[in-house]
Amino acid sequence: xxGLYIPLFSSCSRExxxxxxxxxxxxxxxxxxxxxxxxxxxxxxxxxxxKFRISTQDAxxxxxxxxxxxxxxxxxxxRCVYACVKxxxxxRHDPQLQWIRVLRLxxxxxxxxxxxxxxxxxxxxxxxxxxxxxxxCQQCQNPPCVKVCPVHATxxxxxxxxxxxxxWCIGCRYCIAACPYKGRVFNWAEPNIxxxxxxxxxxxxxxxPRMKCAVEKCTFCIQRVRQGRYPACVEACPTGTRKFGNLLxxxxxxxxxxxxxxxxxxxxxxxxxxxxxxxxxx
Amino acid sequence: xxxxxxxxxxxxxxxxxxxxxVVTGSKLYYAWCLSLVAIIIIGLLxxxxxxETGLIATNMNDQVSWGLYIANFTYLVGAAAAAVLLVIPxxxxxxxxxxxxxxxxxxxxxxxxxxxxxxxxxxLGRLDRFWHMLPVLGWMNFPQSLLAWDVLALNGYxxxxxxxxxxxLVKFYYRKNxxxxxxxxxxxLSIPMAVAIHTVTAFLYNGLPxxxxxxxxxxxxxxxxxxxxxxxxxxIIIFQIIRKVSIHHxxxxxxxxxxxxxxxxxxxxxxxxxxxxxxxxEYYSQTVHIASFKYLFEGLHGHNQLVPWIWAAMTMNVIAFxxxxxxxxxxxxxTLNLGCLLVIIGVWIEKGPGFVIPGFVPDPLGxxxxxxxxxxxxxxxxxxxxxxxxxxxxxxxxAIPIETGAFTHTEYxxxxxxxxxx
Numbered sequence: 001x002x003g004l005y006i007p008l009f010s011s012c013s014r015e016x017x018x019x020x021x022x023x024x025x026x027x028x029x030x031x032x033x034x035x036x037x038x039x040x041x042x043x044x045x046x047x048x049x050x051k052f053r054i055s056t057q058d059a060x061x062x063x064x065x066x067x068x069x070x071x072x073x074x075x076x077x078x079r080c081v082y083a084c085v086k087x088x089x090x091x092r093h094d095p096q097l098q099w100i101r102v103l104r105l106x107x108x109x110x111x112x113x114x115x116x117x118x119x120x121x122x123x124x125x126x127x128x129x130x131x132x133x134x135x136x137c138q139q140c141q142n143p144p145c146v147k148v149c150p151v152h153a154t155x156x157x158x159x160x161x162x163x164x165x166x167x168w169c170i171g172c173r174y175c176i177a178a179c180p181y182k183g184r185v186f187n188w189a190e191p192n193i194x195x196x197x198x199x200x201x202x203x204x205x206x207x208x209p210r211m212k213c214a215v216e217k218c219t220f221c222i223q224r225v226r227q228g229r230y231p232a233c234v235e236a237c238p239t240g241t242r243k244f245g246n247l248l249x250x251x252x253x254x255x256x257x258x259x260x261x262x263x264x265x266x267x268x269x270x271x272x273x274x275x276x277x278x279x280x281x282x
Numbered sequence: 283x284x285x286x287x288x289x290x291x292x293x294x295x296x297x298x299x300x301x302x303x304v305v306t307g308s309k310l311y312y313a314w315c316l317s318l319v320a321i322i323i324i325g326l327l328x329x330x331x332x333x334e335t336g337l338i339a340t341n342m343n344d345q346v347s348w349g350l351y352i353a354n355f356t357y358l359v360g361a362a363a364a365a366v367l368l369v370i371p372x373x374x375x376x377x378x379x380x381x382x383x384x385x386x387x388x389x390x391x392x393x394x395x396x397x398x399x400x401x402x403x404x405x406l407g408r409l410d411r412f413w414h415m416l417p418v419l420g421w422m423n424f425p426q427s428l429l430a431w432d433v434l435a436l437n438g439y440x441x442x443x444x445x446x447x448x449x450x451l452v453k454f455y456y457r458k459n460x461x462x463x464x465x466x467x468x469x470x471l472s473i474p475m476a477v478a479i480h481t482v483t484a485f486l487y488n489g490l491p492x493x494x495x496x497x498x499x500x501x502x503x504x505x506x507x508x509x510x511x512x513x514x515x516x517x518i519i520i521f522q523i524i525r526k527v528s529i530h531h532x533x534x535x536x537x538x539x540x541x542x543x544x545x546x547x548x549x550x551x552x553x554x555x556x557x558x559x560x561x562x563x564e565y566y567s568q569t570v571h572i573a574s575f576k577y578l579f580e581g582l583h584g585h586n587q588l589v590p591w592i593w594a595a596m597t598m599n600v601i602a603f604x605x606x607x608x609x610x611x612x613x614x615x616x617t618l619n620l621g622c623l624l625v626i627i628g629v630w631i632e633k634g635p636g637f638v639i640p641g642f643v644p645d646p647l648g649x650x651x652x653x654x655x656x657x658x659x660x661x662x663x664x665x666x667x668x669x670x671x672x673x674x675x676x677x678x679x680x681a682i683p684i685e686t687g688a689f690t691h692t693e694y695x696x697x698x699x700x701x702x703x704x
Contacts, residue, residue, distance in 0.1 A: 024414075101647060103648075113644075113646075114644050115648065147427065148427050148489075148490070150429035152423050168411070168421075169407075170406055170411045170414055172407070172429065174427070176347045177641070179492055182645060182647045182649075188337050189338035213408050
């Protein structure tokens with residue numbers, strides 16, 4: 001009941017009433033999707049002064065995206081982190097959100113993350129005696145976050161990407177508790193993105209500007225990969241650490257890596273079946 | 283036609299008289315209710331601020347993403363489940379001293395559930411989208427999500443704990459015999475439901491392999507054991523207060539209180555035993571899963587905020603166990619009350635913050651963030667506790683006179699008869 005009253009007594013504009021009644025993305029007809037997109041484009045134009053292109057493009061048939069990360073190459077420069085923030089319109093401050101975390105580990109240890117340093121800040125990387133382990137959403141084939149969501153606000157797309165309907169999320173943060181990889185972050189307040197840094201080329205289920213108190217996560221840059229481009233982090237990496245490809249295509253880079261390199265996945269013992277493969281050269 | 287109008291009339295009079303009963307009382311009653319209302323209003327004001335700015339107004343963050351609200355929620359579900367310890371002896375074994383107060387226990391359970399639900403509501407980032415969780419209207423992820431199960435279980439239990447006492451009280455008001463064929467199935471159902479709400483709440487945490495601290499199969503039994511300590515302890519205290527302040531002479535015998543306290547002794551033994559079983563496994567095997575336990579009990583890498591709290595809780599629980607175990611201390615009201623207070627606080631620390639926070643410390647990528655609730659979270663929490671107390675007070679204001687026979691239909695009829703004969 002309270003849920004019904006709150007929007008009523010907090011300045012009930014038409015916009016808010018529309019948002020309040022908006023259906024789940026997967027239950028919308030093509031027409032309803034168009035209307036929602038038009039509404040959002042209008043709203044973003046007002047807020048950011050830029051013309052947005054909001055895609056609702058479906059998964060490309062016969063694709064199952066996977067990621068490769070060559071640990072022996074990563075130098076811990078965090079360029080992937082910043083490229084991701086820019087590409088995916090994450091809130092820059094209060095709260096500062098990042099979908100990729102780079103962990104610094106002392107050489108001689110890889111699994112016990114308790115000894116990792118998340119906020120290392122040297123003048124120069126790589127540092128002697130350390131290795132770097134970037135972690136982001138592992139796009140599990142058996143995702144615990146999807147299982148626990150009480151309202152189906154998050155699900156796995158046919159191409160294997162786990163997405164969130166930001167307008168359906170109730171902000172209970174059960175998915176954050178369930179994720180073994182810290183793959184999800186929360187908009188604790190209205191996101192802050194400077195107008196001039198906004199990326200207007202977005203996907204509805206990906207990098208469109210989000211709202212207060214909804215959860216968000218890496219989508220392998222759904223707005224890019226469904227158009228045949230690489231995720232922003234892959235492009236930004238100066239050392240070629242990051243690889244990307246289609247598991248269902250026998251000639252893809254990912255299949256090559258899995259066939260020829262020694263790959264492993266984080267916390268494989270939890271049975272989440274990540275599609276994020278770490279590997280070493282030789 | 284005539285008859286229907288009579289029934290409507292009677293119902294209307296019942297409501298009117300109930301309302302009069304609720305708004306009239308002693309100075310102490312007014313002072314109590316008004317101070318609760320004041321706390322509720324302050325809590326509501328702080329909540330409005332949180333609603334406006336978002337959950338950033340709290341001290342929660344991406345590392346510790348649940349805090350004081352969910353801790354209180356967990357504790358209160360346990361308190362509510364404890365009504366079953368009154369229901370079984372009274373309805374199943376017809377233990378007379380408890381039978382006379384069981385209705386009050388059920389109303390206590392209902393008030394606790396209301397508080398538990400409120401704590402989940404204030405924790406939601408998007409309260410405006412709460413309807414997404416409702417069956418039919420929204421799109422509930424049932425049976426996959428344990429949170430969906432919890433919504434159903436809590437509301438079902440709330441329904442039962444309102445239906446049963448209200449039905450019995452209304453029958454009592456009209457001096458009619460309850461139709462046991464109708465109400466007994468609900469009463470019997472409320473027993474497994476009490477176990478179910480707390481089990482489902484335990485499973486909510488239990489089913490997350492990402493959080494080794496919660497991912498132990500001993501969790502649900504531990505939840506139940508501790509709930510059967512704290513809930514009855516609160517009930518014992520509340521019953522004594524009622525006995526003192528109520529102007530109606532309500533039959534709450536010491537014998538009933540001693541019986542409940544005996545049950546607490548068994549429950550506390552189980553609670554301590556299960557805890558030690560878990561501690562043995564973690565400390566003897568020394569796997570990486572021990573990190574959260576270390577954080578809680580001895581501090582981890584210099585972070586030891588919770589350590590004094592958990593040891594205080596352990597001390598309180600052990601002292602309380604002996605108080606309830608020894609008949610001499612159990613059957614003396616002063617020591618009994620001391621034991622109850624120790625249990626109430628001890629279990630709150632253990633099953634509230636001491637259970638929720640270490641689940642997030644260290645987080646799945648090994649980061650340690652020390653969470654303490656801020657003023658806003660405290661104020662909102664006090665507001666919700668005050669809401670529950672107010673609801674319970676008002677329920678008692680009506681239930682007790684009905685139970686003692688001071689507030690009945692016949693009395694109203696007498697008044698009408700006197701009026702007509704004039």
